[in-house]
Amino acid sequence: MTLAVDAGNTFVKIAVFQSDAVLYTDRFSSGEFLKKISGVLEKYPVVTDMIIASVADITENDLSELAKKVHVHVLGNLPVLPFQNRYATPGTLGADRVALVGAACRKYTGKNVLIIDSGTCITYDFLDEKKQYLGGAISPGIRMRYKALHTFTARLPLIESTRLEDFIGDSTATSIASGVLNGVVNEIDGVISQYQARFEHLTVILTGGDLDFLSKQLKSSIFANSNFLLEGLNYIMELNKNQ
8 A cells, every 4th residue: 555645835635545546535734744644554554655745844854753664755756757857947846746747647648638736836737648748837826815915015904715706896805805716717717728729639637725616617628636646646656666
């Protein structure tokens, strides 16, 4: 069995896999990392390997403690990836984005795939039908946009809404929500249209923390998958187990 760990900017998300089957999932804050992972390893003692993709501050001490219980693999250190990386600065490509592209290789072989991950940031990653990763884009996520409006102005309040009642806001709070949420939805639909104009038969995957809201708002046809990154980690781990 494999434990896949996605340590993001806001939450840590994990899944226990037996082959391709998901047996268990959880989400928690990074401050609970060692306690939560240790608990999962006690619950599933047959887990032999843990693979982690981290953009957060997970300490070497925590990983060393876990290495006493399971084989720990950091995604950036694994030699085998299922795609050709044509990113101009491959050393700067986030582990989370590598895992997402890995999942696209596994599930959508021979297709042009745009993966949209809506979390702290909104990332766009494109894999072509020849398994070449070409790159994508990084944009502020919903909560980051709310925080920016509050931080860089004198009077705008900090709100948390993911409800878009109408694109015409009738108060300061609803005007902020309309600007941010409507802006994000139109941005994503616009980016999808750009890729569709250049690449035929485009498959679009939406994942991330804001998946539930966005999947109901987008005009474009998408496949929603909350575990897509974790599935990519599991696939890459399987490719590297015999190396």
